[in-house]
Amino acid sequence: MIRPNSTLWFALHEARISWRDLYAMLSANRPGRGRRILLIGGAILLALHFLAWAALKGIGVATIEPDLPTLVMVSGFLLLPLSLMASQAMESITRAFYSRSDLELILASPAPSRKLFFVRMLAIALSTSGLTLIVSAPVINMLAITDGPAWLLAYPVIFSLGMAATSAAILLTMGMFTVLGPKRTRLIAQIVAAVVGAGFVIGVQLLAIASIGSISRLAFLQSETLLNSAPGADHFIYLPALGAMGDVSAALTVCIAAVALFALTLALTAGQYGHIVLKAGSIDQNSGTARHSRISFSDAGAAAVLRRKEWKLLLRDKWLISQTLMQLLYLIPPAFMLWKGFGSSGAW
Amino acid sequence: MNPPALAISGLAKHFDKPAVRDLSLTIRPGEFYALLGPNGAGKTTTLKMVAGLLVPDAGRISVFGHDMLNDPVGAKRVTAWVPDEPMIYDRLTPLEYLEFVAGLWNVPGGKAEQGAREILDVLQLAPHAHERCEGFSKGMRQKVALAGALIHEPRLIILDEPLTGLDAGSARLVKDVLLRRVEEGCTVILTTHILEVAERMAQRIGVIARGQLVCEGTLDELREASGGHESLEDIFLKVVADSGKDTDAQEHAA
Numbered sequence: 098m099i100r101p102n103s104t105l106w107f108a109l110h111e112a113r114i115s116w117r118d119l120y121a122m123l124s125a126n127r128p129g130r131g132r133r134i135l136l137i138g139g140a141i142l143l144a145l146h147f148l149a150w151a152a153l154k155g156i157g158v159a160t161i162e163p164d165l166p167t168l169v170m171v172s173g174f175l176l177l178p179l180s181l182m183a184s185q186a187m188e189s190i191t192r193a194f195y196s197r198s199d200l201e202l203i204l205a206s207p208a209p210s211r212k213l214f215f216v217r218m219l220a221i222a223l224s225t226s227g228l229t230l231i232v233s234a235p236v237i238n239m240l241a242i243t244d245g246p247a248w249l250l251a252y253p254v255i256f257s258l259g260m261a262a263t264s265a266a267i268l269l270t271m272g273m274f275t276v277l278g279p280k281r282t283r284l285i286a287q288i289v290a291a292v293v294g295a296g297f298v299i300g301v302q303l304l305a306i307a308s309i310g311s312i313s314r315l316a317f318l319q320s321e322t323l324l325n326s327a328p329g330a331d332h333f334i335y336l337p338a339l340g341a342m343g344d345v346s347a348a349l350t351v352c353i354a355a356v357a358l359f360a361l362t363l364a365l366t367a368g369q370y371g372h373i374v375l376k377a378g379s380i381d382q383n384s385g386t387a388r389h390s391r392i393s394f395s396d397a398g399a400a401a402v403l404r405r406k407e408w409k410l411l412l413r414d415k416w417l418i419s420q421t422l423m424q425l426l427y428l429i430p431p432a433f434m435l436w437k438g439f440g441s442s443g444a445w
Numbered sequence: 446m447n448p449p450a451l452a453i454s455g456l457a458k459h460f461d462k463p464a465v466r467d468l469s470l471t472i473r474p475g476e477f478y479a480l481l482g483p484n485g486a487g488k489t490t491t492l493k494m495v496a497g498l499l500v501p502d503a504g505r506i507s508v509f510g511h512d513m514l515n516d517p518v519g520a521k522r523v524t525a526w527v528p529d530e531p532m533i534y535d536r537l538t539p540l541e542y543l544e545f546v547a548g549l550w551n552v553p554g555g556k557a558e559q560g561a562r563e564i565l566d567v568l569q570l571a572p573h574a575h576e577r578c579e580g581f582s583k584g585m586r587q588k589v590a591l592a593g594a595l596i597h598e599p600r601l602i603i604l605d606e607p608l609t610g611l612d613a614g615s616a617r618l619v620k621d622v623l624l625r626r627v628e629e630g631c632t633v634i635l636t637t638h639i640l641e642v643a644e645r646m647a648q649r650i651g652v653i654a655r656g657q658l659v660c661e662g663t664l665d666e667l668r669e670a671s672g673g674h675e676s677l678e679d680i681f682l683k684v685v686a687d688s689g690k691d692t693d694a695q696e697h698a699a
Contacts, residue, residue, distance in 0.1 A: 101548030110545060117536035126579075198532060202593070205496045205526040206549035207518040375500050379460065 102208045107216040115220070142235070149235035153243060163342055165330045166319060171338035173318040176297055178229040179258050184294025185228070186259075186266035188419075189221045191286040194270070194377045210371035215363055218267060222359065226259025247343025254340040254348050257355035264355075264362040266290075271366050271373070279377045287419030295426040302430035312434055448510035450474045450601050450632035456494060456504030458656075464490045466656040468504070472634060472649075474600070477627045479643035480636045482653035483685055488636040489529070491653065492603050495634075496526035508601055522550065525599035529606040531590030535579035539570050539589045542578065543596050550597035557596065564592045567622060584615040591619060595626070602626065604635040608642060620646060644677040652684050659688040 099106050124130035203213055233255060240248035269289070273282045298314075305317030317323060328334060340348030395401070411417060451472040458465040465487040472478045482488045493499040495506055497517050505512065511519035533542055540561060547557035565571045568588045573581070578589060587607065594602055602623070608616045623633050624646065637643055643650050644664060651661040660667060664677060671680045 098554075101551055106548060114534060114536055121536065199534065201498055201526070201528060202532055202546070203549065204498055205521060205524070206546075207521040207551070208549045372500075375498065379499055 102212070104212045104215055107213050108219070111216050111220055145235040146239060149239040150243075153236070153239050163330070163339055163344070165327065166324060167342075168330055168335040168338045169324060169327050170315075170318045171341060172335055173301070173314070175255075175258060175337050175341065177301075177314075178233075178255070179262055180297035181294050182225040182229060182259050182262035183266050184290045185225045186221050186263040187270055187286060187290035187293065189224065190218070190263075190266050190270045191283065191290070193217050193221070194274070194373055195283055200374055200378075204371060204374060210374070211367035214367045214370035218263060218359075218363060221266075222256075222260045222263040225263060226256045229259070230255055245343070247345075248341075250343050250345065250348040251341040253352050254337055257352045258337060260355040260359040264358045267362050267366055271369065274373055274376075279373075279379070283377075284415050284418075287415055288422060291419045291423040291426065295423050299426055299429050303433055306430060306434045306437060310437075312430055447474055448507065450476065450509060451495060451634065452505075452507040453491075453495070454505050456491065456506065457502045458487075458490050458494060458499060459502050463656050465494070465501075468653070468656065468658050470651060470658060470661070472632060474509070474632055475627065475630050476632055477624070477646055477648045478632070478634045479647035479650045480634060480653060481638075481640065481643055481650060481681055482636070486653045487656040488653050489605050490656075492526070492605055492634070492636065496524060496603055497521055498526070523600040525594035525597065525602045527590050527594045527602070527604040527607055529609065531587065531593075533578050533581075533586055533589050533593070536577060538573075538575050538577055539565055539592065540574045542589060543592055546593040547596045552597050560596055560598070561592070564595050568592055568618060583610045584612055587611060588615060588619065591622065595622070599631065601632045601634070604633070606636055606638070608637060608639055640677045640681060650677070652681060654685045654688040657688070660684045 099109065120131075120134075123134050204210060230252060233251065237248055237251045240251075270282070270286050273286055273289070277285060301314050301317060302312050304323075305311055305313060305320075308322045309316055309320050311317070336347045337351050340351045397405075449471050451470065453468060453470040456465055456468040456470075457463070468487070468491060480488050480491070490499060494501045495508070495513065497513055497520065501514075505514070506520075507513070508520040509523050511523070513520045534545075537545065543561035543564070544557065547561065552560070562571070562574075565574050568591065570585065570588055570592065573585065578586060581589065587610070591604075591607065594604075604623075607619055607623075611619065620642070623635070627633050635642075635647075647664075649661065649663055650667060652659050660670060660680075662670065667677070667680050668675065671683050
């Protein structure tokens with residue numbers, strides 16, 4: 098019997114709601130579609146595994162050794178999802194603070210909000226790692242089949258990176274909340290999440306263009322320039338890469354460090370959750386009244402009025418602004434490459 | 446001496462402008478109290494502070510002797526809050542929802558199950574007890590939320606506009622349930638724009654305007670104070686208009 102209000106009780110409640118939401122989304126809210134979903138999902142997974150097998154066959158798995166070039170490349174490919182996971186976690190945490198959903202019910206009850214916080218943050222860690230794990234799963238599985246089961250250690254290593262990214266996102270968002278206050282944090286956290294998410298990809302691409310003249314991340318991660326400036330193969334920064342490649346002690350170290358960081362972060366922040374949500378809730382009351390824009394009634398016609406209304410709503414949508422910013426940020430490397438290639442020669 | 450069901454003193458909350466100003470209010474145990482006021486008067490903000498969902502800038506709130514700021518768990522244990530747009534889980538059935546809410550208030554399993562079935566029966570939701578709430582009408586959702594508020598047998602029930610959007614049958618049912626709870630000793634505070642509800646059901650009525658309590662009393666006391674107006678609608682419109690003039694004068698003087 099599970100004790101009500103315990104962490105496990107909250108976890109089971111959240112899992113039940115999430116599972117039903119997911120099933121409703123996959124089945125378009127029509128009952129009795131479980132078998133069809135399983136069949137389609139299975140077929141997609143099978144196809145992805147075939148693609149992974151074909152790709153790995155080309156590079157020769159048996160030759161993979163944990164030498165410096167491999168460690169640098171694997172670390173680079175782990176850092177890419179790490180920054181995306183941190184970005185996704187930040188966005189989810191901001192939503193967890195500002196979206197009221199069922200929080201009014203729970204916060205009006207005597208139930209301890211810190212337990213709910215623990216469960217929700219763990220769910221964010223799971224969901225942020227989940228996407229990376231789903232995308233990586235065919236490659237990891239085919240590596241495990243062709244080169245040995247040690248590759249399966251990549252799963253806990255990626256989940257550990259998700260926990261670390263979530264911890265960093267919690268600390269950053271809560272720090273902003275304390276320093277900037279609830280009103281500014283809502284917008285700025287979205288922008289920071291967009292920059293963090295795109296930052297690593299863009300940074301690597303910019304470095305690649307500057308050093309080897311190519312936008313290819315793979316080429317940069319294999320380049321002499323990077324290998325010469327990278328720390329030696331025995332450096333601790335390669336622990337996640339070593340762990341993902343099947344080194345048990347490295348994987349264990351990464352997992353323990355991530356769990357410890359996550360636990361410490363929650364211990365430091367869980368007690369403030371209820372307080373933060375209450376403060377965040379206070380700003381919703383008058384969020385649209387601070388600025389009075391000039392209203393002009395015109396005879397421009399229905400189409401013009403509709404366009405103006407849409408623009409107004411788009412500009413007031415903070416989530417949309419961050420997503421648009423992310424897309425704009427991704428344009429920086431190609432723009433930089435074009436500028437570097439053609440800008441000085443005027444060869445347009 | 447028994448503590449009041451709700452004692453508010455010097456309550457204040459400021460957003461971009463003051464929402465609640467120096468509000469003091471005492472509600473006795475077992476009382477049916479209607480809090481009236483025009484839109485934006487500060488009713489919901491006041492009730493949210495009482496429910497522990499907003500932190501006041503100043504003032505004290507005590508629920509049956511439990512200070513909401515110093516002992517929020519004690520205060521929340523005896524309180525139920527039903528917002529104007531109650532959140533119920535679309536993917537849960539009414540019975541599952543009540544199981545969850547009972548858990549939040551630590552109601553023992555057997556007692557909770559029996560109570561849930563009784564409440565669903567009273568609110569005529571028993572035939573839908575195992576259907577998910579996603580297809581429910583506004584009235585049915587309101588009744589599920591009310592069932593959630595009753596499952597832990599609170600001593601103080603706070604309802605924000607509980608009758609808005611309900612059909613006549615559902616509204617009558619909700620009113621009957623609330624009156625029965627008051628007969629059993631429960632305290633009920635509700636806000637409503639349907640003045641007839643306050644007129645017929647409430648033992649005392651308070652009117653809030655611009656964040657301040659501008660008048661309070663039984664219907665007869667309000668009639669007397671307003672100079673003989675008969676209907677609550679007339680009284681309400683007069684005190685709200687008078688309070689506007691007073692506040693404007695104070696602001697001009699300041």
